[in-house]
Amino acid sequence: MNFFERQALAKRNTTRLVVLFAFAVVGIVLAIDLGVLLVFGGDPRLLVVSTLLALGVIGIGSLYRMASLRGGGESVAQQVGGVPVAEDTTDLHLRRLRNVVEEMSIASGVPVPKIYVLEHEPGINAFAAGYSPSDAVIAVTRGALERLNRDELQGVVAHEYSHILNGDMRLNIRLVGVLFGILMLGLIGRKILQHGGAVRGRDAMPVLFGALLALAVGYIGLFFGRMIKASVSRSREVLADASAVQFTRQTVGLAGALKKIGGLHDGSRLAERADAEEVSHMLFGDGTGLSGLFATHPPLLQRIQALEPGFKADGLERLKAQWLSAPPNGLDEDLQLGLAPAGHAALPGISTRIDLTPPMVAAQVGEPKQDDYRRADAIVATLPQELRSLASRRDGAAPLLMGLLLTDDDTVADRQRSEIIARMGLQVAAEARRLRDEHLRGLHPMLRLPLASLAFPTLRLRPRPELATFLDTVHAVVHADGQVSLFEYCLGRLLEVQLRESLDPARYARFGRRKPGNVRQEFATLLAVVAHCGNPSDPDQARRAYLAGMQRVLPRDHLPYAPPAEGVLALDAVWEPLDALDPLAKQVAVEAITDAVSHDGRVSVAEAELLRTICGVLHCPLPPMLERG
The missing domain is CATH 3.30.2010.10 (Metalloproteases ("zincins"), catalytic domain)
Incomplete structure (x- = not known):
């Protein structure tokens, strides 16, 4: 089972959760109505009131708990x-x-x-x-x-x-919310019994009965809640164990x-x-x-x-x-087993061309292997210590990322510097320029996105207004000269997607349902941009690359190759529709993109960065090194 199949399974589990929750709600409502029927008789109006009251309490409880978890994992x-x-x-x-x-x-x-x-x-x-x-x-x-x-x-x-990779997290967090709703009645009954001593006289018996009924129904809710969690969770834990072994080899x-x-x-x-x-x-x-x-x-x-x-x-x-x-003692065992950090693996020579095939890339999505861990260790070791330190510092992450965006053309860099000064101040601009001159100009292109990923968790610690200013600055720096390079677009887009999702995570938590046939024009635009970026001076080669991708994803459609006049910026319009694709359709999409970039049998570093960006925005994460040395 690959990444896309596991995503599809998580999507089916979400539907299963909804069905189980509905059964639990029906069971709780029937139990309450039965209690009301036994005590107060079969007055239809009373049964309607008890049903609506039960549904209201469950619904409000679930919505309240889910609202309290809108911040996501934190x-x-x-x-x-x-x-x-x-x-x-x-x-x-x-x-x-x-x-x-x-x-x-x-x-x-x-x-x-x-x-x-x-x-x-x-x-x-x-x-x-x-x-x-x-x-x-x-x-x-x-x-x-x-x-x-x-x-x-x-x-x-x-x-x-x-x-994280299989989409289980969003199901887990929603499970917390919906189960709180079916436990609400029991919690209300318990509180009434604990604090209901002040009720006296003829009002005491109905209140006591209502509390006992709510408490009894609460145990029914607890039963259903535990059954739902067990039903949804056990098989996923077995799969997660298997995936962990597959990851670490x-x-x-x-x-x-x-x-x-x-x-x-x-x-x-x-x-x-x-x-x-x-x-x-x-x-x-x-x-x-x-x-x-x-x-x-x-x-x-x-x-x-x-x-x-x-x-x-x-x-x-x-x-x-x-x-x-x-x-x-874990640290002592590390010393005995030779696992203490006495050094890092050496980073092998990185080619400016990478060999890959569509099935290979699809298999790598969400599937880190032991080689990827060794390579990641080597990447971290290869990065200059000052850059790694800045990536982990609250005052260093923003200048570092700005430095990555500064162009080598000093005239354009001066315009970019002015944009940074106007929004984030002279100190950030000066530090970004220093980092570009002293460290980032000589950094291998394949190390840039991994370095940015190390800075991301530090960056998102900043207050929301500062993050909004940062994103505005990124946009201004990228567009400072009226032209957007491929790397500027890739890094800017990834930062925007990741930061916006971290600021409002519940808004972006969904599994797509669209099929490729519903997003034909978006596919045509995406593949045309990919083909043109890989072959900017050879229209015939670009057309062949485009057709190779379209043949895989939409073999019966005949959309002509037409590179957008706005270049890579045309991709802004395709992300939302393509991210709404069904998980298995995304697998075909990744293979089609790979066909387009590898139609000549080889992929440049720039094309690899674009491929990783596309996969990242579509929530199909790829390792930083695509080759399997």
Whole structure:
């Protein structure tokens, strides 16, 4: 199952959630109506009132909870007590976690998520939350940081990245909202019983009955809620384990983390049980202890045996006895296993031409492999230390990104500098110019987008008005000379998409339903721009590239090649319709674009950047290096 098929599965699970929620609501309303019928008789007006009241409470509860989660992943992490990990942290555990997350983001082609730690949780657990990769957070317990070695931590984080890439996060966060609604009646009944002592006389019995009925219905809601979470979650956890192994190309890390959950006293339980119940379907491991029909995760031994078929139950008992007196220490194990950061892999020579095929690119979308992790580690090591430091500093990310946008033409750069000064001040403009002159001019083109991805999580920490000013400045800098280069467009578009989605994540959380036949003209425009950018001085070659792409995506249509007069800016009109494509249609789209850029069998770095930008805007993340050396 590839990325697009998993996205389609997540889309079907969203529909399934709606159906299960509807059944739960019907069950709760029928239970309330039955109670009213038994006590007050069969007055139709009373039954209508009780039905409407129940639906109103459920609807208001769900809408309220979903509104409280509009902030996306950050809202969830903060509500369960998560503490953000500083970009410049010196804590060895947190630094190791940040390194793992940054490398995995570069390897998978998604923005670096915000990182949180649950400081007071000694169990081994983690979760990913958010509506889209642009607002995602990764949260890890302190127990996971202290007990897991680097391979095990990477396995856990890879498991969570599979939820980010597969579209599970938006389903998870919506599940929190809708389930709160069906639990509302029970919460109301409990509060009335707790604080209803002031009600006396003839009013006491109806109030007491209403509270008891609401409490009873609340348990029905709890039953349905747990059943829905278990139904939706278990199969996705199995898939996430498999994806994590596929990502890291080794089972030892993930299996080791699961063994430590089974062998240590704290396991994967969360101390805050109320929070654990609400987010149990998001967690890496079982946080509540529920089993049987209500279990949100497959049995631990079953998960381990899926990775190591020969592992037996008595193996967990031996580990429990071993770790009872001497619990494992993740950093010490890193030293013993040679996993401590003693250096980085060397970055191989990067060709200015890249070999690829449409099926290969489609297979790489959302599918980072072990080579991608090694390459990501090498990319981070190759970047100058000052640039990496600036990317992690709140006052450094904006000048760094502006410096990436400054052209080598000093006359145009002076105009761009004036635009920066007018909006962000002289200091930012001067620092951007210095970085361009001292570091960025000599930076290999294939390192520019990965560097920008490292700066993104720091940038989005700025207040909303500052981010609006930043985006306005990006637009002005890109258009300073009336012409937009391919790289300026790529970086500017990615920044705009990622920042706008992070500012209002719930607005952009959706699965598309359109088919290629509904967006013919948009495909024609996109492929014409791609073909022209790859062959600017050879119209015949560009036409062949265009036709190669159209043949794959719309083989029965005959739309002539017509490169737009506005060049790459014509793409502004195609993004929204194309992003609304069905997941499986997006796979065909990615293959068609690849056909257009690789019709001659080779792809330039500029074309590769455009391909990555298109995939990023369409939420089909690609690794930074497309070749499989």
